[in-house]
Amino acid sequence: MVQLYGCWGRLLSVDLTTGKVGEERVPPAVFRAYVGGRGLATYLLWRELGRKWREVDPLGPENPLILLTGPLTGYYPGIKMVVSGKSPQSCGVVGSAISSHVAYAVKASGYDGIVVRGASERPVYLYVSEDHVEIGDASKLWGLGGFELVQALRRELGRDLPSLYIGPAGERLVRTAAVMSRWVHAAGYGGYGAVMGSKRLKAVVVDGKGPLPPVADREEFAKLRYEVIDKVASRHTFRRWGTTAGLWRVGYDTSSEPVRNWQEEWHSVEGFSHVVIERRYWVKNPWADWGCPLACMKVSKAEVGGRVYVTDGPDYEMGAYLGSNLGVFDVDKVIALSSLADDLGLCGIQAGNVVGFAVELFERGVLAVEDVGYELRWGDFESLRRLVEDVAYRRGLGAVLAEGTYRAALEIARRKGIPPEEVLKYAVQVKGIGVGAHGIRSGKDYPQPIAYAASVQGGDHTSVAGLPVASEESEVWSAFLDSAVICMFTAVEEATLLKFLKAVTGWGLTREELYSTVGPRILSLQRILLLLGGPDARWDPRVHDDNPPRFYEPLPTGPYSGSRASADEVKAKLAEYYSQLGWDELGVPTADTLRKLGLYDAVEVAEQIRIELRGE
Amino acid sequence: MSSSQPQAQIWVLVDYPACTGCRLCEIACSLRHEGVVWPAASRVTVYEFYPGAPVPHLCVQCPDYPCVSACPTKALSVDGATGAVLVDPSLCTLCRRCIEACPGRVPRVVPGKPYVLICDLCLGDPACVRECSKAGYNALKVVRKPSNTAIKHYAKPPEVLAEEVGARVLQVRW
Amino acid sequence: MKLCVELIGNLGRSTEGEVCVEFEGCVDVAESVSRVLRALGVALDLEELLVTSEEGEPLGAGTTTCQVGRVRVARLYRGG
Numbered sequence: 052m053v054q055l056y057g058c059w060g061r062l063l064s065v066d067l068t069t070g071k072v073g074e075e076r077v078p079p080a081v082f083r084a085y086v087g088g089r090g091l092a093t094y095l096l097w098r099e100l101g102r103k104w105r106e107v108d109p110l111g112p113e114n115p116l117i118l119l120t121g122p123l124t125g126y127y128p129g130i131k132m133v134v135s136g137k138s139p140q141s142c143g144v145v146g147s148a149i150s151s152h153v154a155y156a157v158k159a160s161g162y163d164g165i166v167v168r169g170a171s172e173r174p175v176y177l178y179v180s181e182d183h184v185e186i187g188d189a190s191k192l193w194g195l196g197g198f199e200l201v202q203a204l205r206r207e208l209g210r211d212l213p214s215l216y217i218g219p220a221g222e223r224l225v226r227t228a229a230v231m232s233r234w235v236h237a238a239g240y241g242g243y244g245a246v247m248g249s250k251r252l253k254a255v256v257v258d259g260k261g262p263l264p265p266v267a268d269r270e271e272f273a274k275l276r277y278e279v280i281d282k283v284a285s286r287h288t289f290r291r292w293g294t295t296a297g298l299w300r301v302g303y304d305t306s307s308e309p310v311r312n313w314q315e316e317w318h319s320v321e322g323f324s325h326v327v328i329e330r331r332y333w334v335k336n337p338w339a340d341w342g343c344p345l346a347c348m349k350v351s352k353a354e355v356g357g358r359v360y361v362t363d364g365p366d367y368e369m370g371a372y373l374g375s376n377l378g379v380f381d382v383d384k385v386i387a388l389s390s391l392a393d394d395l396g397l398c399g400i401q402a403g404n405v406v407g408f409a410v411e412l413f414e415r416g417v418l419a420v421e422d423v424g425y426e427l428r429w430g431d432f433e434s435l436r437r438l439v440e441d442v443a444y445r446r447g448l449g450a451v452l453a454e455g456t457y458r459a460a461l462e463i464a465r466r467k468g469i470p471p472e473e474v475l476k477y478a479v480q481v482k483g484i485g486v487g488a489h490g491i492r493s494g495k496d497y498p499q500p501i502a503y504a505a506s507v508q509g510g511d512h513t514s515v516a517g518l519p520v521a522s523e524e525s526e527v528w529s530a531f532l533d534s535a536v537i538c539m540f541t542a543v544e545e546a547t548l549l550k551f552l553k554a555v556t557g558w559g560l561t562r563e564e565l566y567s568t569v570g571p572r573i574l575s576l577q578r579i580l581l582l583l584g585g586p587d588a589r590w591d592p593r594v595h596d597d598n599p600p601r602f603y604e605p606l607p608t609g610p611y612s613g614s615r616a617s618a619d620e621v622k623a624k625l626a627e628y629y630s631q632l633g634w635d636e637l638g639v640p641t642a643d644t645l646r647k648l649g650l651y652d653a654v655e656v657a658e659q660i661r662i663e664l665r666g667e
Numbered sequence: 668m669s670s671s672q673p674q675a676q677i678w679v680l681v682d683y684p685a686c687t688g689c690r691l692c693e694i695a696c697s698l699r700h701e702g703v704v705w706p707a708a709s710r711v712t713v714y715e716f717y718p719g720a721p722v723p724h725l726c727v728q729c730p731d732y733p734c735v736s737a738c739p740t741k742a743l744s745v746d747g748a749t750g751a752v753l754v755d756p757s758l759c760t761l762c763r764r765c766i767e768a769c770p771g772r773v774p775r776v777v778p779g780k781p782y783v784l785i786c787d788l789c790l791g792d793p794a795c796v797r798e799c800s801k802a803g804y805n806a807l808k809v810v811r812k813p814s815n816t817a818i819k820h821y822a823k824p825p826e827v828l829a830e831e832v833g834a835r836v837l838q839v840r841w
Numbered sequence: 842m843k844l845c846v847e848l849i850g851n852l853g854r855s856t857e858g859e860v861c862v863e864f865e866g867c868v869d870v871a872e873s874v875s876r877v878l879r880a881l882g883v884a885l886d887l888e889e890l891l892v893t894s895e896e897g898e899p900l901g902a903g904t905t906t907c908q909v910g911r912v913r914v915a916r917l918y919r920g921g
Contacts, residue, residue, distance in 0.1 A: 152690075159707065181778070211825070234718045259707060261707065262704065262705035262708070263703060263704040265703060273698070280802060284802045284803045285803075289918075305884070334719060335718075335719030335836055339689035342690060344802040346687040346802075361837060368921065497918075512920045513919075515919065515920075522850075523849065523915045523916070540918065542917060544898070546893070562897065
């Protein structure tokens, strides 16, 4: 009998249609094969829905909302939790990570995660503790924005408990809605806020009263824990400035920051940087999440138009997407838009992406005042604020944009009687997911030319593909961090991470096995589910394993002006990448690879996908 | 003849603005006392009612030790060396009178622990302080126990501390 | 003493993935890597990178170019 350390081997399962609460066992061998978090979510989804994947409606009751920890949750300094299910954005699986205390609290309740199935008829919230699980009435909570909701939950439950929740956007099944936590954190990629909203689940509150499971080697764990704390606590500039420093650096230094719907990627606006925010708007610095010796967060506060807005950094992605991407270079306005997105429960990346897309279409005359209800202009805070709210509340054009950039492009083309490509060329997205604020054209930031084209999570900048596969450059690295579940910023060299994993779980997972077996196993399953897709979107690797058209346009400004992605290079690197992963020339996992990875029941499905692609 | 000087009583000085809300103190305390990661059993708890305004909450060793006086079974006592409140697990009946007597409702009752949990200052070398210092936040420091009787006023329920700190950090309430 | 720095991913785009530099005497490896990156115009700090032995093992603080001739540098901070 294999002993499980670091994990319980149990999931809490809740069915909101029937109101039944139960428990599911996860054998140690499954944890060993998939690690946990994103890997385990992929396995669970494949096992439960693989046969009929295409027909499963991500916003229907059949799609489970999966909240998972991993073996390192609670032990490795820092915290992340993975939110998953079938993604309403990509129709595949995204392991969407969120910084939330719910992660350790779930483990402290005797579970490795929670799986919510079905849908409730009336708004509910879930209360979880080790000895009591309750589906509570959320009728007084429904409709509340994030800031009010957190306070209301505290009043309702009488205590300050960690929670995951949705805002008005998730309630309205907005595809760009996020699952939120602690006022300012989001699991954005994947669009799982809409999945939670489709179940009428307003919040999950977890009261972690118990101990975490024992570790395999207490002494080694204690020693490595201090080693990691020492290393991470010495990252002084990151503690001081966080990712907010990217507002300047990713733009000015690496020419990879979205400006006005990615028309440019460079700027030299001195006021658009962490320096100004630090001096004027940060009221708490540093600020940390659970168990974290890095503390990269901040709380910012700004007054705009007579209203006070509170948000975090803003972190780089929010700041860039709701700032430079929308032509907004006044940081107080960026703070306001970020705070708004937090309160509405919108993913700032996807919301900024689709709003930027809309502004460009308006500028080019594809959209007009009659479509929007008002004028859209780069940098115009009032109209941008209004449009962000319209997206969250599905008002006017917001109802179309709420479907995300890809689907909005198709709908706008349909309504205007234009060929879809004519609108899609302005959509900076891959496989239904808006690309994160790290461009590829200058080659000076981290994403390689195939970063998004080959990712199983589309435009997700936290899960980029790259060469060599056996390195931090590849999606195996992200899949590993998202499955152990640890925060990238507290990570150290993989040799130490694997030692840490061994001290906690007892597993002898080597570097070799990670890159040749465990990582490819997770990615191959995600890839198959992505290519199955459906019901409303299907991806053809020959067309969709590619960058957005904009990335082939030369950068117009900055020291790398003229740079663009090279289609030849992308094709060549894709071929090399597929080959290293054991996928065929279409990027479909081969039968040999699947058997080697133990995915025997996926062989037939992969063959089917291959036949369909070749037949078309 | 013994040449050892009596150890000075100690106190954990809390720097609220420096606290990042990371909870490493809770993790360290539970590791030290329970041998496993068990934040609910930590003798120090960090509350955060407003973003950016975390409030560490722990025993302040009130000069008049109302909890000790309130205990009907004499399970609580004062350690002469450190000034910490000590709990005798064999005498505690979980009656909760110490919690009612404490102006801050600091002592904790946790499922799985058959006696009340109160900070014992780790008998002179608090784990929470060590951890906070390791992380470089230095929001918890060991000082000689102040003779200032106002230290008792730090024993307040977390909601009170949170309102005050929260209001100052954010100057906005909602 | 010669130090060869293997640069992973985009870091190595302009140099085909490796740069070798001669140093006078024994120089702190972290400092050498810093100098190399600055010379290449890479605006990244050490705390954002993983600097290890070529096998990926951590280097002790104070390791010098007299103790190790090859290091591997990869980006740690990949997003935000």
